[in-house]
Amino acid sequence: MTLEMQLIQKKYFESLIIDRANQAPVQFLGHLYMDEQRSKETDLSYIRFSQGEVYFHNKDYEAAIFKWEKIHNELELWAKKNMADAYYELGLLSTAVDLYKSISSESLTLDTEVALQLFSIYNEQADLDFAAEVIKRAVYLNPDYPNVTKIARAFFENYRDWSSAIELAVNEAIRTEYLEWFDILINYVDEGFTQQIPPDYFSELLEVLYRVNPVRFEQLVVSFWNSYEGTEFYFSWISEIDRLFLSLELDPSATWPNVSAKYQETYFELVSGKYYINEISDIIPNLLTNWLILSDPVHSLFAATSVLAWNDIFEESFNATITEKAEQVLYDSKKDIANIERSLALFEEIVKWARDNEIEVDERLKWVVEKLSNPQKIRLLVAGMTGNGKSTFINSLLGGNIVAAPSSTVVLYSNGEEIQIDEITETTTREVPSLIDFAEWKEEETNNQQTSLIHFKLPSKFLIENQLTLMDIPDFDRSSYEAIKNNKNEELKFVHLVDGLLFVLTATTLFTDRERDLLLKIQELVPNLPIHFLLKTDAIYHEQEVTQMVEEIRVRISDQFPKAKIFPYSKHNKSSKQVKDLSEFIRVALNQNVRPEKRNQKLLFYIREALTYLLKRRVEVENEIVEEIIWKEDIVSKLNGANLQLSDLEKEKIKVIQNTYHTIKEDIKHDLKTTIPKLLRDCSALIKENSDFRKIHIELNHEMNERVQNYIQHTILPRFSKAIQGWIDMANEEFYQSQDYLEEMSESFNKMYGEQRLKLNCDFKVLEDWGRDASRLANGVQLENMNILNRQTPSQLVLKSAGKLFGTLRPNKTMLCNMYKKFIENGEYEKIAATISKQFILQFELFEKGLERDITMFYSEPFNVLQEVVEEEQQDIQDKKDALQQLKANPEKYLDPITLFNVRLRQYEWIQKETTHNPSFA
Structure with missing residues (x-):
């Protein structure tokens, strides 16, 4: 046993009785003391020190103190410490504390023991601040001392002093590089105890852990990520982890699936519209750079397309090396078959956001997207120049005499149990009695030039057998090309809904230059739209003549429309074979265009239309x-x-x-x-x-x-x-x-x-x-x-008196009568x-x-x-x-979410682009 260990355990006396193990220590040391005292050059301090230890072990603390008080050699400070221990055992804590505090030693072990003893007293007295101060000093002085860090950790956890517990774990993890301390810290992080600590505090710790154990490093990074999410330090954490990853020498062969998943989750949250662009614009480039570098095969496609999409909207966000890497990753990544549900979810987010901001997305766009979500229907546009007999052809298929599409109107015919006609406008949907009534309404609405969608449901054997929806738009004329060229033909916006165009030709003109120019312009505006032709013959021709006309048309269209098919159709042919052949023609011609990636491409077009509409509505709303x-x-x-x-x-x-x-x-x-x-x-x-003048009044x-x-x-x-x-x-x-x-x-x-x-x-x-x-x-x-x-x-008194006096004397009555009459006739009655x-x-x-x-x-x-x-x-x-003031003061409140929706759309377009052009998708 070392000397320090003997002093700690108060067994120094054993070094003096090595050969006298069978003899009682008290008796032996007593004899030794007497013998030593007789010596001329005597030093009794060692014996007294040892006697104090023996007395202490025998709980004679006062005797032990008496012995230790007389120590004045190199063991004096240990003796003081032992005296304090004795006072502690006697319950004289104040005296013990004073003695402990008086010890100033160069011995790290002694100082640590003193600190531990003081900690015990303060802890017992519930003086937690002093206890924490002392145990922290002990850890700082001698962290390798047995159990000191364990005691400190238990104390901090017991009293929920998480800042001190975290500080201890961080320091010890960095110092010792033991995984045990990193695991303790992971637990603290998972419990949320580190949320109020700035992320840069843990930078050195993470660097050390990456070097020690990359697996634990990823675990701790993910724990920190989850913990900081939604707190005031969330953006600081993102910036710090990005800085850290950019500074680390990463193993190119290493995979980081959990970190990659967090990067993906974080990126999509940041661009969800919850944050303004100026809040995230400085964060996103490094975030996407790291995500691209760290992404595993599961997330690499999204990482690469996120980089490319963000760079498309915010130019020069990345250097050429990163964008080139993104393009290469996109090319090499495991291909993502077009995810229609993902596109639909984005559209629904846009609709909800618009509604929350008291603006509605164009009802026509919502209706079109709803129809695209139904994969069962094939949609065919039938179009043609004025006079080519397009309406007659449609009527022959539907088995009725239906009015042609009015101006600025797109009509979609689908099968239904009974006739129902609905008009879908920019703002509402209403039922229409008939297309004739609707055409009259359109003429009356002189100020409304918007295109209406008409959904015409009717029982149709042809439509239900072919799972087909027919689209009809107004006939093209001389002015159509200029309107389409100047992007003033709104009907074409809804042509993106269809899976193909069947253009009606006549036997008299076959295929004119005007028709060619018109179709080329449509093809330019609606890329990848399959265009096929129907040769409508109203006169009766021999089969050989029809074949010759078809061949002539094929020659004329071969340069511009090499894949186009031509179907001859005669109104005089009433056989079921012609209808059957037409069904087969449509099925073969449009089969490739109903694949998921094609439908998704249409969805993305209408999502972009919705965003364009909302930008336009922003200006309109203000006006x-x-x-x-x-x-x-x-x-x-x-x-x-x-x-x-x-x-x-x-x-x-x-x-x-x-x-x-x-x-x-x-x-x-x-x-x-x-x-x-x-x-x-x-x-x-x-x-x-003869009146009684006594009573006349x-x-x-x-x-x-x-x-x-x-x-x-x-x-x-x-x-x-x-x-x-x-x-x-x-x-x-x-x-x-x-x-x-x-x-x-x-x-x-x-x-x-x-x-x-x-x-x-x-x-x-x-x-x-x-x-x-x-x-x-x-x-x-x-x-x-x-x-x-x-x-x-x-006057009244006189009359009354006279009446009483002379009223019975006849000669006087005449006089009284005249007096009364005169009185009445001359009376003043105005006041009355x-x-x-x-x-x-x-x-x-x-x-x-x-x-x-x-x-x-x-x-x-x-x-x-x-x-x-x-x-x-x-x-x-x-x-x-x-509201107007808010719109003008905070345009970013409205514009930023639309821009971020546009970033996400651009990402899906990148995926769609790769899906469409990569042969492996077929």
Whole structure:
């Protein structure tokens, strides 16, 4: 046992009792101490040190401390350490810690032991920060010390100090190059503990592991890749691993299937549209370079085509060496038979992305792609010059008399259990009663020059037996070549759907230069489209004549269309053999063009069309928003104008209706004030000489009230009732004029909107309320009896007194009669009339005060509707301005995903190109 190990285990005393193994150590060391003490040059430190160890092992810690306190030789620091151990055992931890900290030694072993002891105390006291600091120092000082790294790892893991555990694993893996530490780190990475650590922290570690064990290296790289995915360090990781691979001296024969798979997964995620181009443009070149270098046979085709596609869109992203390598890998790679499902998935992604951005892909393109996903049907385009009898030929095949395709229309005939005709436009699909009706619609749509697709389903024996769909486009004429040449013939865009073109020729012209030029231009625009010919003979020819015409046509087409086949067809030949031969002709002519790679080529064309359409729609959408903002601002201006007009109308009607009512009321009031005094004066005729003058004033007062009541009830109220009814009729007429005006206004706005947006209905219930209130007023006015003659005026007092005094004396009655008559006839009744008038008119004035409120209620709903529409439009204008601002401020939000879709499409086109041209695909 070495000296250090003896000191660590407190067995130094064994070196002093080597020959006295059978003797008790305490007794032996005691004798040795006594003997040594007698020596003149004595050093008892070694014996005391040994005695301390023996006492310690026998748990006599105080005796051990007593012995170790007297050590002053080279074992002094070990003695201090042992004393601290004894205090620790005695539970005097504070004293033990102070002693441990006081030890400053050049012995790495002693320092490590002290650190481990301090760690134990701090750990026991749950002083985790101190414990971590001490154990880290121990590892730093002496990582090879037995179990020190194991203790440190267990401590960090126990208290979930993952940063320290990772640091320990990284340092030890680099230092020792033991796979055990790399495996520990792989576990940490898989658990997600390293996600918050910058990737460059692990660069040296990965370099070491690549040199030690490439298999483990790939495993750790994949673990890091999965861990960083979706975190803030994802792009940093990609950049770092790319830098690392570019710096490593890779074994050319090595394969990296898992890393290659991660590169593929990452690349397709980066170009999926989730990220802006400026976020990934600096990452992609190195990523693709490494993927190309590391790719295994499973992924090499995608790696190579990804490089070529990215370089096509972003020129000079790679140097010539990389692109040449990509082309070579593409040529040498295991060929990928055209994957239609992959292309369909890309198209669906584009459709979904467009919908999420509130734009729809052209419905015609979606319909065409859906048809291409059906591998069962062969699609044949039948075309020809005007007058060549194309429509007659189609009708003979379908067994009916079907109208030729209208202008700007592509008709596809397929078998169906019953006739059904659907039109597919850019934005919608609708059912069509017949092609005649559709042709009429087309003529009426003068502003719509877009090509419509017509899907015509009908029961057809020929179509179902041949699993065939026929396409018909408008006949070609003199202007067709120029239209096609200038790319203004939109129908040709849908010709990519078909598997072949059957061009109808006539026996009279055979094959003209114009037809040749036209077909060459079509072939240029629709590459790889098989073109064949049908010679339609309307007259009766001998077989030899027909053969001669076919040969003449073959000579004429041989240079430009060497593979074209010619089928002679006579409308006079009703035999089933001709139909059977035609079926065989179509099957043989088109068989090669229905292979998966051909269908995939068509799909890729329509995916490109969809992307082109979305780019065009981006500009159109911006222009549409601008136009809509201008239109809506104009509408709001008109609506505000309408609101002002309605306000003026309301004021006008309030004035007319109030004034009319006020005139009626004032006329009644005037009549009351002028008629009542006369009625009261006329009461003088009631005074007779035989009247009882003692009570005459009571009788006259009663009669006066009766006459006033009768006048009001039988004259004023009927007159008022009639006038009010006329007033209500007048108001009704005014209101209906207003309603008519508002309906015209609504109709005008609704025409602008193209829908029933405004409905300005007034509240005619107001008239019902007025009629009810007028009836109540006319039938329910009750006036209180007035004290007309019983008022205590001087003249009345005199008359009353005279009546009582002379009322029974006949000679005086004549005098009293004349006095009363004169009094009544000359009485001032204006105040009485005013009081009665005021009492009568009071309820009518209350009614008058509510007129403005009622008329306002009549117009309230139109005002509310106009205000609501104005607020909705103003909000919509602001929303559209915000949307327009976003479009202009962040064009990359829309354009970048389309560009990245274009990169993916270009990759599939590279694969398709190799598929089409490489003989091994056949």
